[in-house]
Amino acid sequence: MRRPTASVSLIPGPITDTPSEPPSNEPTSPTTAPLHSSEFDLARCRALYLEGWQQVDQGQLERAQRAFQELLIWSRHCGHTGWANAAEKATAALVAQTALATATQAINTAASATTLPSAQRCEEAAALYAQGHTTLAKSTYQQALEAAVQEQCLLNVGRSLNGLGLLDLDRRRYRQAETELRAAIEVLADVEAPRQTAIAFHNLALVHYQQGDHAAAKAEFQQALSCWQTGEDSLELALTLDYLGRIYADEQAYWLALGSFEAAVDILVELTPYQDVRVEAAALMVQMAQLCEHTRHLDLAIAYLTAALETYQTLPLSQPLMIVLNRLGRLHQQAQRPAIARHYYHRAHRVAQCESGEG
Numbered sequence: 001m002r003r004p005t006a007s008v009s010l011i012p013g014p015i016t017d018t019p020s021e022p023p024s025n026e027p028t029s030p031t032t033a034p035l036h037s038s039e040f041d042l043a044r045c046r047a048l049y050l051e052g053w054q055q056v057d058q059g060q061l062e063r064a065q066r067a068f069q070e071l072l073i074w075s076r077h078c079g080h081t082g083w084a085n086a087a088e089k090a091t092a093a094l095v096a097q098t099a100l101a102t103a104t105q106a107i108n109t110a111a112s113a114t115t116l117p118s119a120q121r122c123e124e125a126a127a128l129y130a131q132g133h134t135t136l137a138k139s140t141y142q143q144a145l146e147a148a149v150q151e152q153c154l155l156n157v158g159r160s161l162n163g164l165g166l167l168d169l170d171r172r173r174y175r176q177a178e179t180e181l182r183a184a185i186e187v188l189a190d191v192e193a194p195r196q197t198a199i200a201f202h203n204l205a206l207v208h209y210q211q212g213d214h215a216a217a218k219a220e221f222q223q224a225l226s227c228w229q230t231g232e233d234s235l236e237l238a239l240t241l242d243y244l245g246r247i248y249a250d251e252q253a254y255w256l257a258l259g260s261f262e263a264a265v266d267i268l269v270e271l272t273p274y275q276d277v278r279v280e281a282a283a284l285m286v287q288m289a290q291l292c293e294h295t296r297h298l299d300l301a302i303a304y305l306t307a308a309l310e311t312y313q314t315l316p317l318s319q320p321l322m323i324v325l326n327r328l329g330r331l332h333q334q335a336q337r338p339a340i341a342r343h344y345y346h347r348a349h350r351v352a353q354c355e356s357g358e359g
Helices: 043-057 061-077 081-110 117-130 134-151 154-170 174-188 194-210 214-228 235-250 254-271 278-294 298-312 318-334 338-356
Strands: none
Touching: 043 061, 043 081, 061 081, 061 278, 061 318, 117 134, 117 154, 134 154, 154 174, 154 194, 174 194, 194 214, 194 235, 214 235, 235 254, 235 278, 254 278, 278 298, 278 318, 298 318, 318 338
C-alpha cells in the first residue's frame, strides 16, 4: 500500500485550507457529543489554535502540528464543532504543505517536455491552497482550467473545477461551489479517474453537510465511498467513512454509525506504517466510545476508550490522556466498579499533577 499522494485536494479534515477567521460554535448532535461544552475550558481551544499558527510563522511545523492535533482532540472531547473543524483544516494544511513541497520537488526533478501545462498549474494551485494563499490559488486554478480546455485534457479540467469548487466551499459560496463540483463530476465521468471523482463527490457532500442537508450529503458521501472502494485505502477514504458515521449517528442509526467509524479506524491502522495518524485514530475511537455510552453499551464504550488510551500513551499529549482516564473512571463508576473507577481517577490526577509541574 503506498502513501497517499499530495496532489489531491482533500487531505485529513473536512476542508483543506488555512482558516482566516475564528470558527463559530456550531451545534453538535448529542449522539456524537453527549458532553456539554461548559464542562471544559474552551479558552484552551483558542490558545492552542493561536499557538499552532505562531509556530507556523516561526517555521516550527512539527510543533504547530502537535498544537493543532491537541486542539482537535480537546475540541472533540468538549463537543465544540467549530474548533474541531478549525483544527482539522489547520492540520490538513500542514500535512498538505509538507507533502506538496515534496511532490512539487519531485515533479520539478522529473519534469519532461510531455508534461502538460494544465497539470503543472493544478500542482501549483494545490500548493498555494495548502499554504493558505487562496486568492493566488483561485487564479492559478482558473489558468489551469483554461489550459486544460485548450489541451482537451478532461482529467485536468475536472481537477481544476474541483479546486475552484473547494475554494468556494471554504468561503461558504455554496451555490457556486455546487455548480463547479457537479461540473467536475460530469467531466470526470468521461475518464477513468475514480480517485478524483471520489474527491469531487466528497466535496459536493460537504456543500450539503455544511448547510444541514444531511440526506443529500449522505447520498454523495456514499457515491464517494463507492469510488474509493475501487482503489487503495487512503486517508481520504477514512474521512468519508467518518462523515458517513456522523450522519448515521444523527439519524440514530447507531450500528451503521459504529460500522462506519470502525471501518475508518481500520484504514487508519493500515496507513500507520506510511503516515502518523495515531491522533486521528484515537480521536475516532473516543467518538465511538461516546456513541456506545449514549446507547448505554458501557462495556463496549470502555473497550474503545481503553484502545484510545493505549494510543494516547504513545503520544506527548497530556490533556487528552487525562480526559480519557477520567472518562474511563466515570464509565466504570456507572458500571458499578468503584475500585477500577478510583484507579483511573487517580491516574488522571497524577497526569494533571505532572502537567502542572507538581508531580
